[in-house]
Amino acid sequence: MKNKSGLYWRCQIGGWLFYGLVSLFFTLSQLNSNPQFAKNFEPTRFYPRLFISLFTGLIITHLLRLAIIQLKLRPPHIKQKWWLILSCTVIGAYFYGLFNSALVEIFELYDPKRKFTLLQRSYYNLFSDSPIIFAWTSFYYLWHYIQMNTNSEIDKIKLETTVKDLELRTIKSHINPHFIFNALNSIRALVDENPERARTAITELSNILRSSMQIEKIEIAPLERELSIVKDYLALEYIRFEDRLRVEYHINEDTLNLPVPPMMLQTLVENAIKHGIGKQKQGGLVKISSTIYNQKHLLIVENTGELSSDYNMEGFGIASTQDRLKLLYGKHANFELTDAGNKLVQARVSIPI
Incomplete structure (x- = not known):
């Protein structure tokens, strides 16, 4: 006054x-x-x-x-x-x-x-x-x-910022339980068959949860940190799939420090396992690539399978990825889910550097 x-x-x-x-x-x-x-x-x-x-x-x-x-x-x-x-x-x-x-x-x-x-x-x-x-x-x-x-x-800008913050927090609160339940199902399958491996899986899950709790307070995280979560997640899934799961990494070292939305890469990999590898009797390949092209950070997750009705474009994994990219980067980021041929489905994320 x-x-x-x-x-x-x-x-x-x-x-x-x-x-x-x-x-x-x-x-x-x-x-x-x-x-x-x-x-x-x-x-x-x-x-x-x-x-x-x-x-x-x-x-x-x-x-x-x-x-x-x-x-x-x-x-x-x-x-x-x-x-x-x-x-x-x-x-x-x-x-x-x-x-x-x-x-x-x-x-x-x-x-x-x-x-x-x-x-x-x-x-x-x-x-x-x-x-x-x-x-x-x-x-x-x-x-x-x-x-x-x-x-x-x-006031309009403050309201939009508040709405975005609430939406981001809501998305995160859904991602973490979604991932935890899937991981616990994998561990439950190992308890009777191989208790030692189950204990190892519990340790890996605790590492993931610890990382997830640290990430909860931020809107972006370095790719290197996200890769460590993905590797722990795939280690858990490898216990379940064993030789049916093959993983390849093609990571440009220059992209390791680039920021990405937290848990987004893990969500895409989880989607690849659920709709791709999990549907194949012989299992298949999950390939994770990260590179820089035309001043854009390209994150690509490919998996064995075919793009069919099983891939619900409005499902939680895909919808949450699209929502976060839109909220954080607007029209400057892009997400595509396509049939790449050779029985590979490709999830491609383009983020401005």
């Missing part, structure tokens, strides 16, 4: 001083270009009148502002009250002229060659000086409309 009050007075005083400087500039210009004006110019009358004009203008416009606030005429609460705004402005202009005339009369600053009464001077000033009051009112409302629109845009 104090900041707004201070800003108002800086603008108020600065505006009237600017008006005074403009008036002084035009007067001095007339002195240099108009001999008749220079002959009749009286500095002892002009400068005090200019000071009175600025002083009364400062007081009248401040009272006009208080009236606008009291009558609730500031945006956005004005609606059908334009007539009231106009009335206040006209009254303010009249009193501006009246007070100017009264002070000029009191201090005897009027031109003795002009035989005007106080009332006549006030009407004269009303027509000669009132435009500055109308200009003040126009600037006052223009300022508030600009401020209102600016605040509206700021």
Whole structure:
């Protein structure tokens, strides 16, 4: 509140001083270009009148502002009250002229060659000086409309940011349980068959959960960190698939430090296992590639299989990937799921560097 009050007075005083400087500039210009004006110019009358004009203008416009606030005429609460705004402005202009005339009369600053009464001077000033009051009112409302629109845009941006943050957190909260349940199912299958391997799997799962909990507080993570999660996940799945699962990595070392959405790569690999390798009697290949092309970071996950109705484009894994890329990068990121031929399905993510 104090900041707004201070800003108002800086603008108020600065505006009237600017008006005074403009008036002084035009007067001095007339002195240099108009001999008749220079002959009749009286500095002892002009400068005090200019000071009175600025002083009364400062007081009248401040009272006009208080009236606008009291009558609730500031945006956005004005609606059908334009007539009231106009009335206040006209009254303010009249009193501006009246007070100017009264002070000029009191201090005897009027031109003795002009035989005007106080009332006549006030009407004269009303027509000669009132435009500055109308200009003040126009600037006052223009300022508030600009401020209102600016605040509206700021609130809109804050709302969009909040929505994005909530959406990202919601996506994460779904990803982690989704992954955990699948991992636990893999471990459950090993408990009776091979307890030692099951204990190893539990250790690998704890590593993944630890990494996942650390990632929960950030929106992006280095690719190297994501690869470590994927390797632990594939180690768990290898226990279940054994020789039916083959894994290849084609990772450009320059991409290891590039940021990617957390758990996204693991989600794509999990999708490849579920819809690809899990559907093949003979198992198959999961190939993970990371490279840089045309100033884009390309992440590619390929798996043995065919793109069919089993690949639900609105399923959680694919939908969450598309949502996060859209939220974090907008139109600058891209996700494609295609049939790459040679019985390979390719999930391709393009992220701006």
